Amino acid sequence: MQNNCAIQMCSITKRFGQVVANDGINLEIRRGEILSLLGENGSGKTTLMNMLAGIYQPDEGEILADGKPIAIRSPKDAYSYGIGMIHQHYKLVDVFTAAQNIVLGLNDEKLDLKTINSKVKRICDRYSFAIAPERKIYDMSVSQKQTVEIVKVLYRGADILILDEPTAVLTPQETEKLFVVLRAMKEDGKAVVIITHKLNEVMELSDEVAVLRKGKYIGRVRTSETNPQQLTDMMVGHSVVLNIDRPEYSDPFPRLTVEDLTCVDHEGVTKLDHVSFTAMGGEILGVAGIAGSGQKELLESITGLYPVKEGSVRFFEENGCETELIGKTPMQIRRTGVGMAFVPEDRLGMGLVGSMGMTGNMMLRSWRSGKGLFLNKKSPEHLAKKVWNDLEVVTPSTSFPVRRMSGGNVQKVLVGREIASRPRILMTAYPVRGLDINTSYTIYNLLTEQKMGGVAVVFVGEDLDVMLELCDRILVLCGGKVSGIVDARNATKEQIGLMMTSVGQRRASDDE
């Protein structure tokens, strides 16, 4: 048992100013084993692994490789100990080819394409990867980029692989493929560490699970001897209910009807192709699809942010009056009193102003209602305090810049603000992306609460398991077309996965 231990981290502590990101953590990484690192947002998983990758230096504690203490001062050092990390935000140069990225920084390597290609090919054959070495990174899909990252790490001879939330951006099929690769690596005696929020993936893939909570090491269990409930309890520190409640609203009614919505981007590519559906008040309508199938354009064209080529979007009042939304600017839509709230995918880009605090961000929604020259700060301050308390936002104060908060808390601020505007349509794009289980469930509950208040909720998501539990109906997009709308109560994941790829031609990038 002892001889397959690759890395030992002993009482590692890392601080960022006041924040103790890692507090006396002990962790052992073994060869021939897949270890899941589990923990809520901000529990210090990335920080801990970054210390192995040479990005950060521990303030206290010791790292042992094969029993001997080592110092990892830079990513280069990490490679020399066989440690390779695939970061959450890929470290690739967009304008370089795959091959150039793979050999970047290797001093003994000539820029000789033949040798590089043959070595790359050997790695690809072993794990049945398919990459085109001459293709530029900006032409690649997310999963292809990830493959390049993995090949890059293997090319450098890494036998300890760390993957930081690798599945967050992959489709179920792509995730499956990745897992096959990781299992093959395990067979080869490599040590694999994977960080993920998704418990079903943890259960499916890993041999052992180590749990962190608020920077502290909580414990380590064998996957075969645990279950999602136990893991969640370890992560959160108290027991949480893992079921998503799906109550039925007494009488759903048509709220928003989209007909033949077609959008073309500035390069002439059709992003939405005659999309039609009706969103009901008192219902959560899920929107599923491979990343980039038109989800973003759909939400943005309904909210008046994206130019529409043709089609109509009509909003129905309770009394049957209807309003056409196409052709109106977001401001005009708001003036009509439609009551539309939008939680965009790009939280800090489109949703919030990073350098302002909670109060300032609350004000963005209401500043026009202030009278006179000066801003009315009282009511936004009040709202900020309310969101802070109700949603348990972790922040030192309501004026603390939201950019510095962790992802989950940023999302809570945004959702809290949007819900506070008492919308009748609530549109959310990947509202739980990058959030831990506990916060995700908070968000799910908030959405269900809205639905039971008669709001038409549109939920663009990526985790099909969750969507099948949370939504009432699921609309599946494929290449900008609607490939179908299914009843979430009796649809299956496989069925939806198939619909995501079936209508229209397959993306060229998938064929390689």
Next chain:
Amino acid sequence: MSSLIALLVASVTFGTVLMYGTLGEILTEKSGNLNLGVEGIMYMGGAFGLAGAFTYEKAVGVAASNGFVAIVIAVVTAFAAGAIASLIYGFITITLRANQNVTGLALTIFGTGVGQFTGEFMRVREGGYVALSNHLKGAFTFQIFPSFLRDIPVIGRILFSHNAFFYIAIALAVAMHFFFQKTKTGMYLRSVGESPSTADAAGINITKYKYLATIIGGGISAIGGMVYITTTAGCVWNHEGLSGVGWLAVALVIFCMWRPLNAIWGSILFGALMIMYLRVRVAFIPTEIYKILPYIVTVVVLVFSSMRNNKEKQPPASLGVNYFREER
């Protein structure tokens, strides 16, 4: 016809000045550092380059002075002045991680001040007039190609009638192109400018690359200032002619889409735009309009290139952003 050729030749002379400024700044920007101090750097290059040659001539005497040595001294002093100014900029932005725009603007103010001071100081000390002897002046504008080539009708004047600095600048542009595209060091430098965190994770020494590119780039830009003083200005300190040239070089970098080969024709074009008011005078158009032409062209190019959304024709992705490994 002959007036057209004259315009072209004059454009090349002024374009050469711009080419050095631009090539230096391209090198700097490829490392992700946006050095807005080019204006100041070129001033310093002009003043110190002239001071170098002038001091040399005074030290050895007019009769004993050698043109080639004077040129080398001028180049070396100008380069050193630009390199030192850029080292200051590099220390503040790379090591201390201060805002690049602010630091660059400060360097422009500092550099124009130092350049002016040096130039004026020399002038006053020499009793109101610093100039090199005619013998050395000739060396700086010496046409390197033999007369039978220069005498070929039309072609001769267009291709072979320029001074050495022009041909050296072209060689430099080609060498830089080769360096960026074909060498490993060049590729690493580009990766630093595109995505420093990627380069860092790949084990590339970011700090070293950024410093070297910034210092050498600043040195090259400074040579442009020296070339202006020793050719166009006739080896006399002339601060007015240099004013705005550095900014033009910064605009030209954008116009060239960060490609050294484009800098060759781009500089000549900008050179032409700059001297047009002297040569192709249309009575009712004020000279000020002529003088903003290069900037208008740059804006138009910027608009078009961003509309086309071509991933290859973009600034280095991390341009203007400082890198700190532990920052998130």
